[in-house]
Amino acid sequence: MGNSKKKSKAGSNGNRPRNGASRSNSQLLGKAVRPFDSAQGENGAPTSNHDVRTYSIPDYRLEHPNFTVRQVAEKDKHGDEHVRYEVTGDRDVPVPHIRDSKYLSKEQAIEIYRYMLLNRKMEIALENLYKQGKVVGGVYFGLGQEACSCASSYALDKDDWFAPMIRNQGSLLVRGFGASDVMMQYMAKADSPTKGRDGTSHFGDIEKRNMVSPISMLGDLIPVMSGVALGARLQGRNLAVMTWIGDGGQSTGVTYEGINFAAVQNLGLVLVVESNEWAYSTPSEMQYRCQDLAERAIGYGIPAVIVDGTDACQVYDAVHEAVARAHRGEGPTFIEAKMMRMKGHAIHDAASYVPKEMFEFWKKRDPIARFENYLLKEKKWMTGKENADLIADVERVIEEEREIAVNSPMPTPESAEGGVFCEEGCHEIKPKYGMPKVKKGTAGYKETEATVHLK
Amino acid sequence: MLLTYLEAIRQGIWEEMERDPTVFCLGEDIGIYGGAFKVTDGFIDRFGPERVIDTPIAESAIVGAAFGASLTGMRPVAEFQFIDFIACAMNQISNMVAKTHYLWGAPVPLVLRGPSGGYVHGGPFHSQNPEMWFVHNPGLKVICPATPYDAKGLIKSAIRDNNPCLFFEHKYLYRRIKEEVPKDDYVVPIGRARLAREGRDLSVITYAAMVHTALEASEVLRNEGIDIEILDLRSLVPIDRSAIAETVKKTNKVIVLHEHSRTGGLAGEIAAIINEEAFDDLDGPIVRIAGLDSAIPFSPPQEHYYLPKVEDVVRESRRLKAY
Numbered sequence: 197m198g199n200s201k202k203k204s205k206a207g208s209n210g211n212r213p214r215n216g217a218s219r220s221n222s223q224l225l226g227k228a229v230r231p232f233d234s235a236q237g238e239n240g241a242p243t244s245n246h247d248v249r250t251y252s253i254p255d256y257r258l259e260h261p262n263f264t265v266r267q268v269a270e271k272d273k274h275g276d277e278h279v280r281y282e283v284t285g286d287r288d289v290p291v292p293h294i295r296d297s298k299y300l301s302k303e304q305a306i307e308i309y310r311y312m313l314l315n316r317k318m319e320i321a322l323e324n325l326y327k328q329g330k331v332v333g334g335v336y337f338g339l340g341q342e343a344c345s346c347a348s349s350y351a352l353d354k355d356d357w358f359a360p361m362i363r364n365q366g367s368l369l370v371r372g373f374g375a376s377d378v379m380m381q382y383m384a385k386a387d388s389p390t391k392g393r394d395g396t397s398h399f400g401d402i403e404k405r406n407m408v409s410p411i412s413m414l415g416d417l418i419p420v421m422s423g424v425a426l427g428a429r430l431q432g433r434n435l436a437v438m439t440w441i442g443d444g445g446q447s448t449g450v451t452y453e454g455i456n457f458a459a460v461q462n463l464g465l466v467l468v469v470e471s472n473e474w475a476y477s478t479p480s481e482m483q484y485r486c487q488d489l490a491e492r493a494i495g496y497g498i499p500a501v502i503v504d505g506t507d508a509c510q511v512y513d514a515v516h517e518a519v520a521r522a523h524r525g526e527g528p529t530f531i532e533a534k535m536m537r538m539k540g541h542a543i544h545d546a547a548s549y550v551p552k553e554m555f556e557f558w559k560k561r562d563p564i565a566r567f568e569n570y571l572l573k574e575k576k577w578m579t580g581k582e583n584a585d586l587i588a589d590v591e592r593v594i595e596e597e598r599e600i601a602v603n604s605p606m607p608t609p610e611s612a613e614g615g616v617f618c619e620e621g622c623h624e625i626k627p628k629y630g631m632p633k634v635k636k637g638t639a640g641y642k643e644t645e646a647t648v649h650l651k
Numbered sequence: 652m653l654l655t656y657l658e659a660i661r662q663g664i665w666e667e668m669e670r671d672p673t674v675f676c677l678g679e680d681i682g683i684y685g686g687a688f689k690v691t692d693g694f695i696d697r698f699g700p701e702r703v704i705d706t707p708i709a710e711s712a713i714v715g716a717a718f719g720a721s722l723t724g725m726r727p728v729a730e731f732q733f734i735d736f737i738a739c740a741m742n743q744i745s746n747m748v749a750k751t752h753y754l755w756g757a758p759v760p761l762v763l764r765g766p767s768g769g770y771v772h773g774g775p776f777h778s779q780n781p782e783m784w785f786v787h788n789p790g791l792k793v794i795c796p797a798t799p800y801d802a803k804g805l806i807k808s809a810i811r812d813n814n815p816c817l818f819f820e821h822k823y824l825y826r827r828i829k830e831e832v833p834k835d836d837y838v839v840p841i842g843r844a845r846l847a848r849e850g851r852d853l854s855v856i857t858y859a860a861m862v863h864t865a866l867e868a869s870e871v872l873r874n875e876g877i878d879i880e881i882l883d884l885r886s887l888v889p890i891d892r893s894a895i896a897e898t899v900k901k902t903n904k905v906i907v908l909h910e911h912s913r914t915g916g917l918a919g920e921i922a923a924i925i926n927e928e929a930f931d932d933l934d935g936p937i938v939r940i941a942g943l944d945s946a947i948p949f950s951p952p953q954e955h956y957y958l959p960k961v962e963d964v965v966r967e968s969r970r971l972k973a974y
Binding site (some may be wrong): 210241327389392393394399400401402408409411412413416418419420421422423424425426427428430431449450453454456457460461519563600616617618623625626627628629631632633634635636637639640641642644648649650651 | 656657658662663665672673675685687688689692693696697698699701704706707709711712713715716717718719720721722723724725726727742743746747750751752753754755756757758759760767771772773777790792813814822825828909
């Protein structure tokens with residue numbers, strides 16, 4: 197490799213620079229790409245005949261938590277060995293400020309705060325419904341991730357699309373669903389968005405709220421959302437299409453396929469990667485080897501940014517910029533939001549495998565408490581009275597929604613039947629953003645005479 | 652006009668793309684190269700790279716993206732280079748595409764198509780008939796044409812359908828079967844079987860390439876005074892239960908012939924349908940002729956041994972006639 201090597205111009209995206217990489221012969225800027233030892237001269241600097249490419253990943257965070265989780269074996273009092281997780285690293289650093297948003301107005305910030313409260317109170321209500329035996333199956337929580345779910349979806353325009361994962365129930369409220377919709381899903385009620393056919397956040401709405409229903413398998417929404425952007429682009433619209441994926445879901449093959457597809461096709465995917473330390477009971481150390489998942493974006497050739505997922509302003513700003521890129525037709529963005537899943541995988545899971553020091557560290561970084569402090573004390577955008585009124589109003593809304601959900605009947609057994617196929621008169625299908633304008637070549641139809649593989 | 656099976660499919664997709672701007676194609680090597688079997692040869696020149704999209708080698712992404720586009724009201728036609736690779740996209744098809752309308756009510760107008768079947772020495776990963784995986788997966792239409800006329804009429808129906816349609820093209824038939832096909836626009840409805848040959852003595856229920864195997868056998872049997880009826884199912888989902896019952900009521904004896912492995916194959920399902928619809932009309936055991944319960948081997952003598960043959964149909968027809 198030398199400086200004279202030209203970039204290939206072939207392919208649909210051949211004219212676009214890849215990665216935004218800069219080249220340097222003299223110094224190493226990025227941590228993601230390192231020269232081989234043999235390529236280094238004195239003091240570890242690359243020798244001049246090697247072309248070292250460097251990459252930068254903006255990091256909006258005001259702190260960089262640095263722990264390591266590993267498995268250790270210990271003997272109990274009977275002398276039997278048990279394996280548990282141990283965390284090491286500096287956990288006594290002070291909680292940082294909320295970073296001022298470049299884009300959010302006071303009113304918008306307070307609205308996001310309100311959605312975060314709705315998100316949390318809805319999940320508390322769900323926990324209570326579960327304890328009352330009213331929930332079918334389990335309950336999934338986004339405790340500690342409310343800023344990420346709410347501020348990210350708040351940055352979308354009305355016409356943009358989204359597909360939440362299980363811990364993004366707050367995004368449903370931001371996008372206009374009622375808490376009762378989510379509650380009825382959990383209670384498998386007849387009036388739930390899926391009429392009892394599926395639970396949790398597994399529902400969609402392609403008419404008004406532009407939501408694709410998640411499935412339980414991780415990563416499959418990424419190519420699907422890319423396809424939504426592709427369909428809209430064929431109709432002349434550059435939309436932002438947002439979905440989330442965890443550090444666990446990052447490990448699936450379809451995640452790779454989906455991001456790569458969006459990258460190659462330059463589609464407006466806004467992927468929020470929620471690095472929340474634990475995938476069910478597996479720590480991120482056992483999920484991937486790189487320091488930050490955002491480094492993977494370099495491999496896809498798309499821009500990435502790292503944010504503090506407990507800071508609503510950082511999340512909003514990063515997504516806002518990604519959405520703007522998508523609307524300009526500039527392609528996908530990878531946003532890694534760092535935070536902690538503050539409960540078990542689902543309600544049955546006490547998360548006893550998590551070293552308690554980790555909960556203690558992140559509890560001080562509760563996204564709602566931090567944002568409340570920011571709005572009331574730092575910015576003085578709300579008085580204590582206004583905040584108390586807002587909380588009371590959110591609690592009233594959740595109580596009303598709970599009533600609606602509880603009073604919905606269970607579906608009839610026979611309602612299990614039907615609807616497998618879209619039958620005559622069931623749906624009229626038309627392009628949502630207008631008939632694609634097609635350009636046709638002059639070549640007409642002629643029979644193919646080409647040679648083929650297997651005859 | 653006289654068209655090959657392949658040309659009929661090509662023309663069907665081409666005409667739908669001419670007719671409806673929401674139809675577009677995506678798949679591996681389908682653009683300038685025109686596809687491994689040339690189904691989309693020349694399409695990119697006419698319809699442009701926006702509507703004839705070469706994708707990365709990523710079947711889950713192809714199906715996922717096609718599904719996503721269909722939610723915006725587009726009608727994507729996604730190609731699998733060989734239908735064997737549909738296994739790579741199984742989760743998208745089974746859990747995403749197939750369940751959508753039932754679970755949350757969104758229509759999915761989507762075609763997944765590709766070459767299937769053996770007899771061309773493609774080996775274990777280029778010869779399979781995986782249609783039964785999807786027959787057992789509610790929410791998908793499964794279409795397996797046997798003739799150029801049907802291939803063109805059914806691909807058009809599939810593209811116009813508001814449901815996910817899996818379109819299995821038999822690669823052995825691509826360039827071997829020719830037929831006179833009307834010049835005017837026509838469709839073949841999905842879910843209706845076709846009598847490929849009328850007969851009195853027994854019925855062979857089959858589809859795709861095996862229709863032609865049965866037809867060849869019928870010529871041999873005719874010389875022996877055995878007159879077989881051949882029912883071409885054309886689609887496995889929906890399956891034409893009344894046509895199955897009708898032929899059983901007429902001939903009272905049935906052979907089910909298919910290329911895929913015997914165990915868990917379509918013949919078991921057809922036998923159950925006959926049991927439910929026409930049990931009293933049976934005058935003999937339902938006979939299965941099917942592929943072996945193994946992977947499909949590569950070497951021609953082994954592949955020949957694995958796959959159903961004309962002589963199998965002849966032998967079993969003689970036996971059943973005499974029963």
